[in-house]
Amino acid sequence: MSSTPTFTVIGHRGARGHAPENTLLSIDTAIGLGAHWVEFDVQHHADELWLMHDLRLDRTTNGRGLLTDCDAETLRRLDAGNGEPIPTLRDALDLIEQRVGVNIELKSWNGCAAAVAACLRDYLAEGWPASKLMVSSFHLPELWEFKQLLPEVPLGVLYCGVPLDWAGLAGELGARVLNISAEFVDTKLIADAHARGLKLNVYTVNDPEDLKLMRALGVDGVFTDYPDRALAL
Ligand code: G3P
Ligand code: MG
Numbered sequence: 001m002s003s004t005p006t007f008t009v010i011g012h013r014g015a016r017g018h019a020p021e022n023t024l025l026s027i028d029t030a031i032g033l034g035a036h037w038v039e040f041d042v043q044h045h046a047d048e049l050w051l052m053h054d055l056r057l058d059r060t061t062n063g064r065g066l067l068t069d070c071d072a073e074t075l076r077r078l079d080a081g082n083g084e085p086i087p088t089l090r091d092a093l094d095l096i097e098q099r100v101g102v103n104i105e106l107k108s109w110n111g112c113a114a115a116v117a118a119c120l121r122d123y124l125a126e127g128w129p130a131s132k133l134m135v136s137s138f139h140l141p142e143l144w145e146f147k148q149l150l151p152e153v154p155l156g157v158l159y160c161g162v163p164l165d166w167a168g169l170a171g172e173l174g175a176r177v178l179n180i181s182a183e184f185v186d187t188k189l190i191a192d193a194h195a196r197g198l199k200l201n202v203y204t205v206n207d208p209e210d211l212k213l214m215r216a217l218g219v220d221g222v223f224t225d226y227p228d229r230a231l232a233l
Helices: 024-033 072-077 089-096 113-125 140-149 168-173 187-195 208-217 227-231
Strands: 008-012 037-045 048-051 101-106 133-137 155-159 177-181 199-203 221-224
Touching: 008 024, 008 199, 008 227, 024 037, 024 089, 024 227, 037 089, 037 113, 048 072, 048 089, 048 113, 089 101, 089 113, 101 113, 101 140, 113 133, 113 140, 133 140, 133 177, 140 155, 140 168, 155 168, 168 177, 177 187, 187 199, 208 221, 208 227, 221 227
Parallel strands: 008 037, 008 221, 037 101, 101 133, 133 155, 155 177, 177 199, 199 221
Antiparallel strands: 037 048
16 A cells, blocks of 8 residues: 555455455455455464365365365365465465555464464565554454564454444454444444544445445445445445
8 A cells, every 4th residue: 555545445355256255366356456455364274374264165165074174285276266276374475465455364263373473473574564464353362362472463353243342342452453344333333443543444345335334434444345346435
């Protein structure tokens, strides 16, 4: 990003509306469409960080069963759509080459904070600015662990609902952003996030009217499968 946009368009799982989710093609499509940031999901297994949303391979690949039941060689050979392989975190970062911000979502029922921190430490050492990275999760203890390991990388708290202490839980973690499901967006929550110096983004918004509404409500950004629709506002 050359300048900070007032309404941040985050390509969800790349540009999932245009290409198979969480693939390099999807990420590259999102960047080509002009997304300011790209989001993708990572899971840790067999000493690798795989871009994969589900625990099971069935919905998004030609594999069957649990990701964690496959060895790395088998995972590398799977088709994640349009002949695209399941990328690793390093594959994705090498493709992106700092062109846009990168939101890495920890899908960590078996834990991936330490592996992601080790990987990002290498990229920071190579000159990636921490400001172009964001690590987010619904799993707040994983975010806490990540923060202890690599405090310079900003955190985003994911929440599907309206927390009892409004945006307080993000502040408690030292996160910069609260990411809320679109069905729970709430003007008081937006105001509370802003009063605490936090940004509030909403996922996943695809309908042009909904995108317009989110912007009118004053949210800071949206995760969308169609970055082009959000950018057309
Ligand atoms: O990070 C926003 C969004 O991706 C969270 O939900 O299920 O699409 O990973 P999910
Ligand atoms: Mg996600």
